[in-house]
Amino acid sequence: MLPERVYAALEDVVGKENITASKEDLLCYSYDATNTTFMPDAVLFPATAVEVSRVVEIANTEKFGLIPRGAGTGFTGGSLAVFGGVVLSTERMKSVIEIDEENLTAVVEPGVITWEFQQDVEAVGLFYPPDPTSKKTSTIGGNIAECAGGPRAVKYGVTRDYILGLEVVLPTGEIISTGTSTMKGVVGYDLTRLMAGSEGTLGIITKATLRLIPKPEKVITMLVSFLDVAAAAAAVSDIIAARIMPSTLELIDAFSIKCIEEYDPERLKNVGALLIIEVDGISEAADKAAERVEEVCGSAGATGFETATDKHDVKNLWKARRSISPALFKLKPNKINEDVVVPRSRIMELMTGLERIGTERRLIIACFGHAGDGNIHMNIMYDRNNIDEATNADMAVKEAFELTLSLGGTISGEHGVGTTKAKYLDMELGPVEVALMQRLKSMFDPNNILNPGKIFSGSASDKKVPAPAF
């Protein structure tokens, strides 16, 4: 419970309408897409950086945790109040401040919904590529804080690659600007990149200057089927090796297909594995690339190849693709969802390795994802109430991470560490790196008020600054 004095001080900053501590409202901010629950003590809806900064000052004086929150679609618990504290929602900070058509930049507030922003820029012939599959819900602020990727990352890169500059409220209350609004800039350390992927632990993003590019003239969407996931994975590596640059290269295995069959039974029934491939660019170039994709897939043993001609078909296909993650619960009531990445030449080894782990542990491991950049969403399906399955699932995660790292990969490509991966941090990072990151965190946030309990909580070396609580 928030002491009355603190509540009054916060209310004074944001106004009566924009603070709540009613149980009903707290419940609605107690979860995110990890489907776990932690009750915050209050929720605030600030409108400006100045308000945020004043709230941060109060948090430092009164020593309570602040948890930034966008749309709550995070997969690693980043927006959860694991130690209670006050959720700072960006839901009121949702304006697109400027789209500069001469310089191909835009300035937005953090609560802007990614897809809606994309609609705005595409209306003037521009393009903002980062497209997490949650784009219709997730916010730019959340995307930056997690450094979100998406299907297009294979050609266009991730959120980090489109941030020119940020306005950030530091955990000590100062409002700073990072980066530039120019295409280049090397003055001082790159604080912008430090913020990207910092999971709301180093600062609260209150404004972002984003880089735009011209909208590709043509996009061709192809649907390619294979006998099994190994064949599809091999085709992914072949496409990359053939120096084709698809703008999307998504892989879907048979378990996942099963869960979305209903979206397009005609195309999806009884398929062993699928690739959704897109090529884009100047019209002729896109046509040419599509031809080459067809060739390579043919020699890689594709059993079906189709070019989507109808806009409605394409939309439907993507709708189905976006639904996989939540729809997987049709298989089992619980899942552990990890987004490992390996070098692209080794995807087949990853897929067959995961298949082996699944068989050995008697678990379904459903895989899909942005295979074109080596990023696979592996979903270990299990029933929490079945102790045997739950233990096996836990072991399977560890084994899958070991496999990933042995292939030269990383344990998270885009979802971040948050709370769910914190205990595996040491598997990938050395003690010196972890210690350096923690020093950085305490330099930014000496009182550990900003998003406590994230990233480092579970690692052995973290016990220095206890998380504040009432």
Added chain:
Amino acid sequence: MSELESFRAEIDKCVKCGTCRSICPTTRVLGRESACARGKLTLIKAYLDGEIEMSETFMRHIKECAMCGGCRDVCPAGVKTTDVYLAARAEFVEKKGLPFLASLIFKNLDSSRLMPFALKLGTRFKGLFFKGAETDTGLVSRFSLPLVGGGRLMPEVAGTFFLDRKEVRKLGKRQKKGGDQMGSSSANIAFFAGCGVNYLMPDVGSASLKCIERTGSTVSVPKGQVCCGMPAYYTGDMETARRLAKKNIEVFESYDYDYVATSCATCSHGLKTVFKNLFKDDDEMRERAGAFAEKVRDITELLARDLGPMEAASTGSEETGSSDRPVSVTYHDPCHLNRNQGIKAEPRALLEGTDGIEFKNMKFACSCCGLGGGLSMTNYDLSIAISKRKADGALASGADVVATACPGCIVQLRDAMHRYGVDKKVVHVVELL
């Protein structure tokens, strides 16, 4: 076990991915998690678990909803969100009762004299209630009345109700079972008016009848038909909804018809699906409701699919006939037609196939107008704020006229155009054909 309790498993299907946020019109306006399905389901579950009471805040959050069904349609886990909300609303009514005025109205919806009388009285003394001059939109400005918010445009109550029109009353007698239409090859259509058409937009009713007749079919307008009961249903008053459904089924059963047609999206949804569901525990009535439902068609569906082409209109319609320049028309999808019945192409096909109409799609045509689920009565500010997107969409479409297929949507869209300063007529599709 309460009805709501039986939805626990449905609620547990929600995995909190947040996809519902992307489509929810109330979330868009309120910018609060409690508005979207993920939040509402969390609250209902907390209530079932005894974590929260049936508090004002809880009930307000559940009712911040136009029941458009968008969340249900996009939910990757397939949660039947609207069914859960309805069960919650029913629980509110069961535990807290209905607001006084709502209960007064719902009690009298099937009285063939009292409702019309009350409304007539309202019309007679409208100088007392209605303020300001009639505007071009066919709506008049109104003082705040208890049931509705203040400062809004309300449609004028018709001088003569549709069901009281002379030519309509005549149609009440025809085609009794075994009547004079036996052996004729043309289809028999029984027309269901609904309150919107009957009390507020009788011309929409007459235009519908004319369109049906132009296909060579014959129409009857069964006598004794009452409100479809959907307003009560969406408020959670299942008792009233059941009573009205039964009455309507009985009335129509004494007529002979191939199809039942209505020009209200909410009515057609109600007649087709809700009636059946209301009689879950009554096998006989459920069967009768099922047989009735099979014949029900929305007017746009009936004209575009089931009946033959219409003869050319003898005189052009008011909107399209008067000039050489084609009138550009855009279309708003009523949620109860598009989402609940999958009727999307039919009204567009009708418009596109009409001489003198240039059809223009509007962006977000299928986003909710904000009227439904009782929202315009319980939370007018929210309801009209939702409709802004429609006014913006209509303006951007560049069309002269906005067509739709639901009197409720028409009322709301006219209010929205007025409120947001968009100078466009809003009409029913049948008025343009």
